[in-house]
Amino acid sequence: MKRRTKNLFLNWRIILLTLVLIGSIATLAVRPLTFGIDIAGGVAIVAQTEHPVDADTMQLVVDSLQKRLNTLGVKDITVEAQGDQIVLVKVANVTTPEEANQIKNVIESQGVFYMEFGGVIFGTGRDVEYVGIYQIKSDNTWAVPFRISKSAAEKFAELARDKAGWPVDMFLDPPVNSLIIVSESVYKTMNSSEFNAQAPEAPTLMERITKAFNITVVTYANQSADEIAKLAESKEKIVLVDVPQELQAELENVNVTVRFVPRNPGESDHSLIVRVLGLYGPYSVGEGLATGAPQQDVQITGTAPDRLTAEQEASTIYTVLKSGSLPVKLTVVGMEFISPRLGEGFKNQALYAGIGALIAVLLIVYFHYRNWRIALPVASTSLFEAIIILGFAALIQWNLDLPSIAGIIAAIGTGVDQQIVITDELLGGEKTTKITRRSSVLKRMGRAFFVIFASAATTIAAMSFLLVYFVGTLKGFAFTTILGVLIGIFITRPAYAEIAKYILGED
Amino acid sequence: MSKSKTKDIPTAGEAVRAKKRQKLSFLARMEYKKMITYPMVVFIVALILLAINFPTLGIDLQGGVVVTAYGIDANPDELAKYISDQIGVDVRVESFTGVDTNGVRVYAPVGTDALKIIDVMKVRYPDAEYTHSEVQPTFGKISQQQGIRALIFAFIAMAVVVFLFFRNLVPSLTIIFSALSDMTIAVAMMGIFGIQLTTATIAALLMLIGYTVDSNILLTTKLLKRKEDTIEDAYLAAVSTGFTMSTTTLGALFILWLISTSQTIDNIAIVLIFGLLADFMNTWMLNAGVLRWYLDRNTVRGGNE
Numbered sequence: 001m002k003r004r005t006k007n008l009f010l011n012w013r014i015i016l017l018t019l020v021l022i023g024s025i026a027t028l029a030v031r032p033l034t035f036g037i038d039i040a041g042g043v044a045i046v047a048q049t050e051h052p053v054d055a056d057t058m059q060l061v062v063d064s065l066q067k068r069l070n071t072l073g074v075k076d077i078t079v080e081a082q083g084d085q086i087v088l089v090k091v092a093n094v095t096t097p098e099e100a101n102q103i104k105n106v107i108e109s110q111g112v113f114y115m116e117f118g119g120v121i122f123g124t125g126r127d128v129e130y131v132g133i134y135q136i137k138s139d140n141t142w143a144v145p146f147r148i149s150k151s152a153a154e155k156f157a158e159l160a161r162d163k164a165g166w167p168v169d170m171f172l173d174p175p176v177n178s179l180i181i182v183s184e185s186v187y188k189t190m191n192s193s194e195f196n197a198q199a200p201e202a203p204t205l206m207e208r209i210t211k212a213f214n215i216t217v218v219t220y221a222n223q224s225a226d227e228i229a230k231l232a233e234s235k236e237k238i239v240l241v242d243v244p245q246e247l248q249a250e251l252e253n254v255n256v257t258v259r260f261v262p263r264n265p266g267e268s269d270h271s272l273i274v275r276v277l278g279l280y281g282p283y284s285v286g287e288g289l290a291t292g293a294p295q296q297d298v299q300i301t302g303t304a305p306d307r308l309t310a311e312q313e314a315s316t317i318y319t320v321l322k323s324g325s326l327p328v329k330l331t332v333v334g335m336e337f338i339s340p341r342l343g344e345g346f347k348n349q350a351l352y353a354g355i356g357a358l359i360a361v362l363l364i365v366y367f368h369y370r371n372w373r374i375a376l377p378v379a380s381t382s383l384f385e386a387i388i389i390l391g392f393a394a395l396i397q398w399n400l401d402l403p404s405i406a407g408i409i410a411a412i413g414t415g416v417d418q419q420i421v422i423t424d425e426l427l428g429g430e431k432t433t434k435i436t437r438r439s440s441v442l443k444r445m446g447r448a449f450f451v452i453f454a455s456a457a458t459t460i461a462a463m464s465f466l467l468v469y470f471v472g473t474l475k476g477f478a479f480t481t482i483l484g485v486l487i488g489i490f491i492t493r494p495a496y497a498e499i500a501k502y503i504l505g506e507d
Numbered sequence: 508m509s510k511s512k513t514k515d516i517p518t519a520g521e522a523v524r525a526k527k528r529q530k531l532s533f534l535a536r537m538e539y540k541k542m543i544t545y546p547m548v549v550f551i552v553a554l555i556l557l558a559i560n561f562p563t564l565g566i567d568l569q570g571g572v573v574v575t576a577y578g579i580d581a582n583p584d585e586l587a588k589y590i591s592d593q594i595g596v597d598v599r600v601e602s603f604t605g606v607d608t609n610g611v612r613v614y615a616p617v618g619t620d621a622l623k624i625i626d627v628m629k630v631r632y633p634d635a636e637y638t639h640s641e642v643q644p645t646f647g648k649i650s651q652q653q654g655i656r657a658l659i660f661a662f663i664a665m666a667v668v669v670f671l672f673f674r675n676l677v678p679s680l681t682i683i684f685s686a687l688s689d690m691t692i693a694v695a696m697m698g699i700f701g702i703q704l705t706t707a708t709i710a711a712l713l714m715l716i717g718y719t720v721d722s723n724i725l726l727t728t729k730l731l732k733r734k735e736d737t738i739e740d741a742y743l744a745a746v747s748t749g750f751t752m753s754t755t756t757l758g759a760l761f762i763l764w765l766i767s768t769s770q771t772i773d774n775i776a777i778v779l780i781f782g783l784l785a786d787f788m789n790t791w792m793l794n795a796g797v798l799r800w801y802l803d804r805n806t807v808r809g810g811n812e
Contacts, residue, residue, distance in 0.1 A: 331645075336638075353767045356762040403710060410718075416755050416759070417722075450728055451725045455720055455721040455724050457668045458664075458668045458724075461664035461668045477710045
């Protein structure tokens with residue numbers, strides 16, 4: 001008996017398990033586990049680019065988002081590209097739903113930026129070389145200084161010569177190449193000199209956007225969906241502004257891209273137009289810029305009724321100019337906010353659920369074999385397996401999210417199954433005579449491990465696709481499942497087989 | 508140690524095991540025609556159920572807004588009416604209970620402002636803990652496509668591995684069909700119990716591939732490489748092991764479902780429970796029936812491999 005025990009403890013499989021287990025506990029002690037947003041709290045935002053982009057552009061998007069959120073003072077951010085269209089932004093330490101929404105808005109306001117004069121685009125976001133800190137004076141006028149590229153400055157100087165007081169517009173994500181259907185009053189306002197700064201003789205806003213962005217504006221006069229679709233034939237999309245919403249469904253039925261913009265309660269034509277076009281301005285051209293001499297250092301100024309509004313206006317422009325460098329438009333397509341307090345609850349629950357499941361395994365295995373000497377090793381091997389998976393997760397700083405935890409549970413579930421296969425194979429040999437026992441044990445173990453390897457291989461094969469192809473949260477699930485299965489077949493299952501052989505007197 | 512002591516090494520109570528086998532022996536006595544017919548009928552019923560009542564898609568697959576409030580007790584219908592009246596958008600409210608907290612989930616269509624719902628709810632429940640998430644339909648579609656792709660690829664990968672391991676057409680196809688039937692039945696049950704198809708439940712279906720193949724591989728290995736005297740003995744040995752495996756897993760999953768209030772974990776647990784129950788039938792009746800029929804036809808090559 002003593003020699004058997006000694007042999008057991010000197011078996012390399014047991015030694016391996018012990019070492020890995022100690023290593024895992026040590027790792028967990030030194031490097032605590034990190035948890036995903038859905039457990040630790042925070043906001044996870046999925047953004048999608050307007051169209052698929054190449055790897056370089058994607059990297060640019062990721063970098064500029066990161067920079068942007070950093071400058072806004074948001075902490076604990078990870079920005080990660082998945083595939084050619086999806087960007088995943090995770091921000092920890094977000095405590096209120098409002099804060100979460102602000103971050104979402106920031107990401108979404110990252111857009112494509114244009115500077116336009118007289119219907120000609122003289123610069124885009126790429127031409128904004130530097131944005132200075134905005135200033136607000138005591139009379140509530142504000143100024144945002146910035147520098148534009150040499151080519152933009154030259155183009156502008158030529159365009160704006162002798163046109164002091166004319167309007168300069170800036171656009172963030174205007175509906176380029178589209179047909180805009182508007183109500184009559186909106187049409188009138190767009191076609192008037194309301195957006196002409198101090199130059200009634202300048203082209204109207206409508207003329208400017210038509211020339212610059214290939215936007216056609218049409219008044220809604222009960223045209224049928226087919227008629228409208230025909231007008232929009234060469235356009236990318238149709239924007240419906242302040243018209244009956246039924247039109248949207250009708251147009252979608254004839255397979256055109258439609259965006260519906262309703263008028264907010266109490267919203268004026270002016271602010272509705274500004275909102276639809278993503279218009280900032282118009283700003284009037286100062287005397288100094290109308291001389292024909294190119295100037296790279298320029299500034300936008302404005303006056304507000306009070307300091308707070310001035311601050312808001314200035315910071316909006318500041319942000320818009322800063323974000324102008326994004327190469328492609330991003331839309332937030334999904335977001336999830338979990339308050340940290342709740343996350344704490346989830347963490348405890350996962351722990352309780354894990355312990356509860358382990359106890360359930362212990363009791364059920366006991367019930368089947370009526371033998372603690374089988375039930376305890378089975379349950380403790382599963383516990384060891386969980387500790388090793390967690391230790392590994394801590395080692396590589398894997399963020400444990402709920403799907404990852406589900407993966408661990410799945411791995412442990414198959415682990416228990418496989419231990420039962422081993423146990424039953426060993427027990428199945430009770431009838432055999434002593435002489436044939438040894439070889440038969442080997443054969444039966446071989447059979448058990450055939451089952452184990454086959455099912456491990458299928459699980460890994462099935463999950464690896466998930467790991468490679470999927471975006472979003474299921475990666476964590478696949479990762480921990482595969483990790484658990486690997487730890488199972490290389491470390492815990494062989495060790496359990498030795499323990500079981502020892503306990504069942506089969507070695 | 509004395510000889511008698513060694514003999515006393517407590518193996519599983521043989522009596523317990525014998526009893527279990529006896530209890531399960533009705534399965535061994537069943538004709539294989541019936542063993543194949545019953546699960547096939549269930550599979551077809553599941554297909555019909557799916558055709559008329561496919562599970563609804565969760566917001567992560569079709570888009571929408573959900574606000575969850577923890578720490579409140581509310582009448583869902585009344586709350587839904589209240590919120591709908593206040594924000595002018597139709598919402599659906601679901602309540603849930605957990606070990607340490609109760610709460611509600613408010614589902615609203617795409618484009619609804621989650622913060623508005625929270626504001627309206629805060630009037631009534633200022634102390635609740637709120638979380639919200641929203642998904643645009645475009646992303647829902649991407650997730651849907653990926654989910655389907657993941658399921659198909661995983662299934663094919665599983666099938667290939669099973670073929671490689673057994674290199675035998677009939678047993679491999681049976682295993683693959685069993686897995687397919689398990690998943691189909693699980694999805695049909697989701698439809699019946701109103702469990703939504705989400706990325707989490709797709710994960711659970713993928714997990715099912717791993718779980719269900721386990722018991723099928725066990726059975727196939729035992730029957731094809733059997734050492735026991737008769738097919739019946741081999742079958743009963745496998746069934747008894749499989750029974751232990753399934754009940755253990757089911758027990759653990761049930762506890763998980765009971766304790767967790769996380770919808771993700773709850774749904775994964777419940778779908779796995781459905782799948783494992785289906786698998787019990789598919790492995791020990793369908794797969795066993797086909798294998799016994801197959802072994803009877805191909806007069807077995809003695810006891811050795």
